[in-house]
Amino acid sequence: MWEIAEEFRALIVFAEHRYYGVSMPYGDRSFDDVGRVGYLTSQQALADYVDLITYLRHNGSYSNRVLYQIGDTYDTGVGGTSVPSVTNPVIAFGGSYGGMLAAWFRIKYPAIIEGAIASSAPIWQFTGMTPCNAFYRVTSSVYTDTSAECGLTILASWKAIDNVTKTVNGKAWLSHKWNLCSPLTNDNDVSTLKDWVSELYVNLAMINYPYPANFLTPLPGNPVKEVCKPMKNHKEDDFTLLGSVFKGLSIYFNYTGTSKCLDILSSSAPTLGEKGWNYQSCTEIVMPMCSNGIKDIFEKKPWDIEENARYCFENFGVQPSIYAIEKTYGGKNLNAASNIIFSNGLLDPWSSGGVLQDISKTVVAVVIPESAHHLDLRASNAMDPESVIKARKFYKNTIKNWIFNYQKHPTRSSNNLFVKQQIVLTI
């Protein structure tokens, strides 16, 4: 976005999702009860964006000042002195959940935005649309494709952890060997450890970028390759195997060498608005996930909607609505949608729930074999694979077409009083 904004004379606006960051409708009490947190839905978030864009379009004509009111995101180098008017086209960009929002935004409000770039948006990762094991199968393939031995080591490690932690001494050994902040004392702790490690493998696959980056945590380039390097012991004894797994994992949680210990009680990606996301996962964003250790390298874990519902009721007093997203946004029937690019990297676990084939002439899929989670939306980098570079060129040309079609349409005739400027909404 930053790289094409100037050419498009575009204002870039980052719209913070309600109940995330500092956008708390009830301040510190925003999550206190259903009466307050109940306004946290994707539909409400989209309606916020409608209000924001309408405000910018109408008020932007009179003063540049308003551009600053939405935060620190207005770059004065972009667009210069021009201001948006009511006739300005808007393009939404988003990655991950933001990508889902971008696509849903265009689906629901095609009069407000002219098109959406939805990167790594798993809009089909919902009940009845994607097998629950797809996500872990893709994750697994990232590891086995990097090194078959690495995949086998991970697969063997779950049983090794169980074996070793059967005894008190074994628990102490693993707690010390893996430098855990709180030592393992019971089976529940062991289970927590395994969940933490699983999540870490998933995150690593997501951010398996070709160059050093700091998205969820600081990491070297091609981190899965780095993590896999020491992990080639699947035939060794459990202790040797777990020692090498720890060496691999350290790349993730302690690349910078500043972690004192491994804290399995904290999320492996703590900055992404955990509370809001947990609530949304308990209401509309219910994504079935399962693994079986046969077609993937994870432990067998069925999708348990009952347990899920219990957790949601206990924590938020709500029940999951497993068909809410399909009913609201159309599920697999997107025939009537238009002007959306769905991009997916095949190294990204979330590609399992993404749109990988064109729906129509204007709802198209871009598959980027060498990309992890929304690499295409990151800044250009000398290490970028050719497929990402090509994808970005395609986005740019498509956006040009969207704007051209918008501007030639009589319902949005140009207002010559104001210099044209596009708005790019990133969500």
Next chain:
Amino acid sequence: MWEIAEEFRALIVFAEHRYYGVSMPYGDRSFDDVGRVGYLTSQQALADYVDLITYLRHNGSYSNRVLYQIGDTYDTGVGGTSVPSVTNPVIAFGGSYGGMLAAWFRIKYPAIIEGAIASSAPIWQFTGMTPCNAFYRVTSSVYTDTSAECGLTILASWKAIDNVTKTVNGKAWLSHKWNLCSPLTNDNDVSTLKDWVSELYVNLAMINYPYPANFLTPLPGNPVKEVCKPMKNHKEDDFTLLGSVFKGLSIYFNYTGTSKCLDILSSSAPTLGEKGWNYQSCTEIVMPMCSNGIKDIFEKKPWDIEENARYCFENFGVQPSIYAIEKTYGGKNLNAASNIIFSNGLLDPWSSGGVLQDISKTVVAVVIPESAHHLDLRASNAMDPESVIKARKFYKNTIKNWIFNYQKHPTRSSNNLFVKQQIVLTI
């Protein structure tokens, strides 16, 4: 609908809008406070229809029984023993507000319904999209086109009422002459009387059907013509003029001869869910109306949003959101919509806010010069003008195309276990 359902093997479902009829979410307390009535919005109503259709599609496959659970509207003569399955297309029909809902339904949920017949749907009768005097101009033209003298008589009648009711004797005279249930005692009563009469003229124009009908009230065919017959005295003295106006009005409020007196405190169309509509007019369905007595035959009355807001706050504790509908449903930018027919009769005051020109190849306007308010959705009648008959044929062919395109699409492959049946949703 009834006439084409059998050929389409269609199930006809009448979906009652929440907060109307017997669909009261909180029973008798549904309008008690904003916490209860707040769930009365067009968006919530559309979401209800999504649930209803999803339910019918999925559960209808197993048992015919469910078809009866939605009320008494299932006609066993239509569709016979076949049951709907998940692959069945759905077409929404609606007139007036129901027409707006039908159009908005397709705009917002094109994965749920395949198309919409939106008859006499004034989706543009909102702030910034239609001049506020358009509605009364169209209404006026119905009267002046029927008889120029009738229009002049109505225009003169407002001043005549004011003149006559200046005195106590005059108020008594008019109360007696017009057979009012409660006599006029002050200027406020006079104002109420004039409002009541204005509304009556509007209603008469809406239901100006070519044959006797009983939509808002029992009426003869071409009722405007009947009402206008005695009203040709615009140059006579005020008393004579008002006497003939009363003769005309009697056609409306006392066609059957059973009214004991004229009750200006009751609505002239009491059966249409007044309370729900009042609330919606105070939140999202805010339709600016004004008249000036120059380009129309009504008294000068500006559109007063301030007074409107005051009324809404006093009665419901809410403020009108004048741009809510435009922001939610796209306003005049319907370029991305598809599969909607907007039909309007030019005798219908509401055509002022309707879609009278094609938006695109699949969002088309049907203009029926000889039709009043959604005449096209009424049963066939020997007195129907040719234009209505042609319109209905066009709807039928268009629906055939919609269903054909739906069924050939791979995302909705046919389920051969069940006999195909369409669902027609009327709202």
